[in-house]
Amino acid sequence: MTTAGEAVTASESVTEGESYDFVVVGAGACGLVAALAAREAGKSALVLEKLDEPGGNTTLSTGSVPGAGTRFQREAGIDDSPARMVEDLLRTSGPHEAEELVSWMAESSAEVIEWLVDEHAVGLYLITDYKHVGHSVPRLHAPADRNGANLTADLVRACDRAGVTIRTRTPVAGLLVEADRVAGVTVDPVDGVRHDIRAEAVLLASNGFAASRALLERWIPVMAHTPYHGGAGSTGESIVWAEQLGAALANETAYQAYAAVATEAGDILSWTTVELGAVIVGPDGHRLGDESVGYSAFAEVIASVASESFTIMDQRIYDYVSRNEPRFVKIIDLGCVPEAPDVTALAALIGCDGQTLAGTLAAAAASAAAGTADEFGRTDLAGNGLQAPYYVCRTHPALFHTQGGVAVDQHARVVSTSGTPITGLYAGGGVAAGISGRDGAAGYASGNGLSTAVGLGYAAGRHVGR
Ligand SMILES: Cc1cc2nc3c(=O)[nH]c(=O)nc-3n(C[C@H](O)[C@H](O)[C@H](O)COP(=O)(O)OP(=O)(O)OC[C@H]3O[C@@H](n4cnc5c(N)ncnc54)[C@H](O)[C@@H]3O)c2cc1C
Known part of the structure; x- marks a missing residue:
């Protein structure tokens, strides 16, 4: 038996003898969904997590998961389909190295969400009050408070009910490889001894x-x-x-960034x-570009020009998000979204020139009122632009x-450079090729993150179950 990963050989293992149908490396959405699907089909499933939780x-x-053609969309009168989702995603991403994956994820997306909600009591609700970046119709389904911790908690409860074993503080150190197939993993538990666990599928x-700074330097040096x-x-x-086992790589230079970490x-x-x-304005009170390109693309736009920025909103926006998103309220409670009664006070909070800032807001308001694109091409500014009182949050890209x-x-199933599946080895979520283009953050x-986590987890668990 040989291994991929740390230089672990079977003879070095201290404990042997554990065996499962399905061993999953990592207890995020992908791993938990996969284990649930395999367990539902009667397979024994073990999820290994290296961290404490x-x-x-x-x-x-x-916790926002896209689903195209769900019954929740139909109930809300939204006409959607996998074909429309594919069109939306490819329009956003441009051509890339895993376009078939986009279709597979779109085609199963409604089924997975309904299965999670109906069969496993996972709380996912269609977000209808606004559309998200890249989607032509509302199709994101999220926990009621839009907090991914609740998606995790619901999935862990469902796994517990189904009889999936989840073991935390148990890093996987490598794969066991036997006669050209993956036959299990080697674990190095924080509180135990290194040992092998055999599996039909991993x-x-x-x-x-x-x-990983080293891997970023290799594939995405601009973000290192x-x-x-x-x-x-x-x-x-x-x-x-x-x-190391010969898997092909795809789209490894793509990533998600975020323009506004408080x-x-x-x-x-x-x-x-x-x-x-x-x-969003820079420290000098000037806008940095068209924010409506989305949080990921906009992060890429500003990362090279500003390490610090300021997100400005008004009472309407502040009230709406406070009502709907407890996470925003937490940021408010920390004093990170102070109020400014007028532009002069707002400029003082930012530390910029008041006239410059007034000009910035007036220009945006004028194009909003005229219903025309602003100087950066943004067309979705509402009404007459932002109205006093203002609120501002110091933000940065990440x-x-x-x-x-x-x-x-x-x-x-993981596919090798020769185009054939590597027997016994599956991948999903952030390990797998993504659906966000082949380069950078704009796609x-x-x-898209939870799409391949939930979608490929479901596909893997079902395939193992069969
Ligand atoms: C702040 C933030 C907000 C986001 N919001 C969204 C969103 O709303 N919608 C969306 O689609 N995407 C979003 N994303 C991206 C999304 O969270 C991820 O794409 C998705 O959660 C990936 O799921 P996963 O199961 O592949 O990985 P994870 O949820 O990260 O789970 C992987 C687990 O594997 C464990 N692990 C790693 N190595 C080992 C090892 N050797 N042995 C054992 N365990 C190991 C890790 O500790 C981790 O717990 C967001 C990301 C961030 C950071």
Whole structure:
């Protein structure tokens, strides 16, 4: 038996004898959904998580999962289809190396969401009050409070009910490889001894490599020194193991960034603020571009010109987001969204020249009132622009997660450079090739991260179940 990953051989293992039908590396949305689907089909399933708690980036996210043609959309009178979702995503991403994956994810997206809600009591609700970046109709389904921690909690409860074993503080250190197939994993538990666990199938669900400076230098050097705002577990070792076994890579230079992390709160400032009309200015009081290109693309726009920015909103936006998003209220409670009764006070909070800022807001308001594109091409500013009193949050761009990885087929099986599946090995979520284009942050549409996490997790679990 040989291994991929750390130099672990079977003879070095201290404990042997554990065996499961399905072993999953990583307890985020991808791993938990996959284990649930396989368990439902009667397979024994073990999920291994290296950190103290399950959840990874899924917990940090807003938990928004795209579904095209769900019954929740039909009930809300929204006409959607997988074909429309594919069109939307490819329009946003441009051509890339995993376009078939976009179709597979779109085609199963409604089924997965309904299965999670109906069969496993996972709380996902269609967001109808606004559309997200890259989507021509409302199709994101999220926890009621748009907090990914609740998606994780619901999935963990569903796994518990179904009889999935979840073991935390148990890093996987490498893959067991036997006669050209993956036959299990080697684990190195924080509180135990290194040992092998055999499996008929292994799913790599350990997310991407945004927490690894070395892998960023290799694939996305432009982001290697940008602040990272994701889970500590995303260190990319699974992608390297799969590559060592001959897996093809795809879209590994794509990533999701975020334009507005609330600096003092250390949490994301909801992009709903911008979608409802907030604008972002630099320290000099000038806008930095067209914010409506989306939080990921806009982060890429501003990362090279401003390490600090200010997101300005008015009472209408502030009240709406406070009513709907507890996470925003937390940022307010920390004092990170102070009020300014007029432009002069707003400029003082930002530390910029009042006349410059007044000119910036007046220009945006004029194009909003005229219903024309502003100087950057933005067309979605509402009404007569922002009205006093204003609110402002100090923000900065950050890297959230990487979007590319190993090539997979429609069953989430890892595909080798010769085009054939590597027996016994599956990948999903941030480990797998993404659907956000082949390069940079601009191809990311809202929900693309959880789309391949939930979608490929479901595909892997169902295939293993069969
Ligand atoms: C702040 C933020 C907001 C976001 N909002 C959204 C959103 O609303 N919608 C969306 O689609 N996407 C969003 N994303 C991206 C999304 O969270 C991820 O794409 C998605 O959660 C990936 O799911 P996953 O299961 O692949 O990985 P994760 O949820 O990160 O789970 C992977 C798990 O594997 C564990 N692990 C890693 N290596 C090992 C190992 N060797 N052994 C054992 N365990 C290991 C990790 O610790 C982690 O717990 C957001 C990301 C961030 C950071």
